[in-house]
Amino acid sequence: MQQIAWIYExxxxxxYSYLLWLTHDTTLAEDLLQxxxxxxxxxxxxxxxxxxxxxxxxxxxxxLWMKHLRDRKPAPLPEEILFNLSEDTLQKQFSDRQILKRVEQLLAQKDARAREIVKMRAHGYSYAEIAEHxxxxxxxxxxxxxxxxxxxxEQLQREGYF
Incomplete structure (x- = not known):
């Protein structure tokens, strides 16, 4: 138990400083620290x-920070839901989902480090943070x-997505 207390202290x-730098939120940094x-x-x-x-x-x-970013999804407002039901928007969302699914399939062909770097950038990490990681x-x-x-x-263009 003393070893754990020493590690904590x-x-x-x-x-905490690192988490505060990532989150810019004292409460979230404290929660993630805990x-x-x-x-x-x-x-x-x-x-x-x-x-x-x-x-x-x-x-x-x-x-834990990356998990928090993945899990954080704001609930849509009722008017946003109605707006998103227009036919053009639904077609675009379907197309976007197809492209995203294909990008995920293509990234699966890359090594784990390349996938992690892409995910970190997509989650808003700076180049400095990515480099350090x-x-x-x-x-x-x-x-x-x-x-x-x-x-x-190039892959998506070759397959006719753009």
Whole structure:
């Protein structure tokens, strides 16, 4: 128990600062900080010490932040629902869903790091954050995303989506 208390005291402020920087919301940062330590405590026996405790905690925090972004979907207002029922809008939504589904299929052909980089950018991460996560330079992150986007565009054009 003392080890857990020490880990908490040693890393809580730095983790909180990181989460606050990501969220720009003190309440959400505090919630994610608490959840980070709850997950860390529950999976402490699985920690293989292949990285530092700090890196492990930041990884947990980052994954919780990404999960929060994925799960966060505002409920549509009634007038938005009615607007979205127009025929043109429904056709566009169907087309957009088809394209998105195809993009997901194409991305599945790429390696896990490329998929993670694309997902992080789609969730609003900066190039600096992506570079830090992928352990590459910021310019490499930009180049990788540029190449992946171009590849996707070429594939979709070849298949007649555009």
């Amino acid at each position: 040693e890393h809580k402020q730095e983790l 959840e980070t330590f709850v997950q860390a405590i529950s999976s402490l026996e699985r920690f293989r010490k292949e990285s530092s405790v700090r890196t492990w905690l930041f990884s947990i925090a980052r994954h 992928a352990e590459i330079s910021e310019s490499s992150a930009r180049v990788l995303l540029f190449r992946i986007r171009n590849w996707l565009k």
